[in-house]
Amino acid sequence: MVSLPDDLNDALESALARFSVNDMTQATRRLIQQYREGFDSADIVLGSEIDVAAYAAYRMPATYAAVHTALRHTAALAPTFAPQTHIDVGGGTGAAVWAAAEIWPSLKEVKVLEQAPMAAALGGRLARQAVSPVVRTATWSRATIGNKVLKGPSDLVTMSYVLGELPPAVRDGVVRSLAADTSMVVLIEPGTPAGYERIIAARDVLIGEGLSVVAPCPHDGACPIPRGKDWCHFSVRLNRSSLHRQIKTGMLGFEDEKYSYVAASTQAWPDRPxxxxxxxxxxxxxxxxxxxxxxxxxxxxxxxxxxxxxxxxxxxxxxxxxxxxxxxxxxxxxxxxx
Ligand SMILES: C[S@@+](CC[C@H](N)C(=O)[O-])C[C@H]1O[C@@H](n2cnc3c(N)ncnc32)[C@H](O)[C@@H]1O
Structure with a gap:
């Protein structure tokens, strides 16, 4: 079971206290419907304060849990990888920033690129209440990803739950640019057949750029899962806070987040189990x-x-x-x- 770190939990509670549960419940319903039905990639999904607040309350715990688990598995197979710099692309309210700082205490400098100003504002506000200095001093820049990401060099690059919001025609170019000047790239998507397809396409691009898969695959060859019949995905159980339960109108104290991911590195790590x-x-x-x-x-x-x-x-x-x-x-x- 994965829980948000206490300082993130406290920061979220105080940042969300000024919104009514009713408004957040309505916004959560709207976002769930939008994510389910799809949307025009020209739209900014997290475009209003209430939508960003709802996202932070009902999705951030789940994306944090998925990213944290994917990074934990990655770190286990790259034991001497000790990144100092991290760029999180499409960082939203910052789930990956908190997760990476917990997995890699070596981090010294974090940048977040995000197109939605209100998501970046809330992410920055939450981060400034972190115990970890690297999360507290993370910088948030407004950036809209087009065909590529202008990001500069970094030891670690993450992009979680973003590929599906980009137009299909730009995804390969974006992934290619994530691999430039980077030691490790970790991409996370929802654990649906469509999310898996995006991950497997991104994996091909990363391998084409000369990177080796670290996790979850034990090899760089073709994925053996029969396409169209099954998909590679994993599941992580996370705690639901009482606010989370209220705005999702769920009774259970936990939920299971399904996710697909790939981590690839310029270094070929031995011993892929x-x-x-x-x-x-x-x-x-x-x-x-x-x-x-x-x-x-x-x-x-x-x-x-x-x-x-x-x-x-x-x-x-x-x-x-x-x-x-x-x-x-x-x-x-x-x-x-x-
Ligand atoms: C589903 S949210 C994921 C947020 C965060 N990475 C997480 O895991 O919780 C998708 C994020 O990608 C951002 N995004 C989508 N398209 C983008 C683009 N073209 N350029 C920059 N950010 C983008 C959205 O604004 C949103 O914050």
Missing amino acids: DRVIRHPQKRKGLVSLQLCTRDDGLTDEIVSKRNSDAYRRARNISWGDAWDSPREDGDRGQGPEA
């Missing part, structure tokens, strides 16, 4: 894993209690985790990433 691509089935004495593997495409692996080391690891594994298959002569693997 297999990836668990569905909820593991855990029965008495057996754990059954659906895996995307480096050498054998999609496989099912059954781990039995007889292999006690592997079984212990498999009991703790989750959908989206990396998995080292046990060797014939015993277990070699490591547990799920921290």
Whole structure:
């Protein structure tokens, strides 16, 4: 379960206190409908103060959870990557800024590029209440992405939940420019078939630019998932605050955010383990894993209690985790990433 950091939670509560729950509920309904039905990419979706407030209340916890999880998996496979600079493109209210600062304490300088002035204003206001100096001093620039992103060099570039808002014709060019002068690019999209298609197209562009995939794929070859029949995505459970519950008119204290992502680096990191691509089935004495593997495409692996080391690891594994298959002569693997 992922929760917003306490300082972000406090900042959100105080920034949103002046809006009525009723207005935010209406705005949330409108945004959900817009995201579901699609919109003209010439429109600025987060164009009003109330829409930005609603976005921060009902979407930011979910995008934060997805970005945080994708970055955590990335960091686990690039253990010596210690970025100092980060650019977040289409940063909205700043979910990725907070997530990256938590995953990489090495960060010293963060820039956010965002077209919607009110989203940037709220993002900046929230960030200034952060405990982390790098979040507090993040700079927010107004920028509309066209065919490419004029961003300058950076160790880390993130773009979360933005590709789908860009016209299809500019997406490849945008991804190409994200890869320039950057060590690591991480792209996150909704875990829908359409979100996955955008990620897989972006992955091809990143590989074409000479980058290697870090996560989630165990290889740089073609995705083995049969197109049109299934899609690679993951799920993260997040806490819903009481405001979140009220404006989404949901009863549950949590929700599951589905997301697709790709992280690619100019450095080829060794040891890319297999990836668990569905909820593991855990029965008495057996754990059954659906895996995307480096050498054998999609496989099912059954781990039995007889292999006690592997079984212990498999009991703790989750959908989206990396998995080292046990060797014939015993277990070699490591547990799920921290
Ligand atoms: C769904 S929000 C995602 C915000 C944030 N990245 C997150 O994960 O919560 C999409 C963001 O992309 C921004 N955006 C969309 N098209 C853009 C463009 N052409 N140039 C710059 N920003 C853009 C929107 O204003 C919005 O803030």
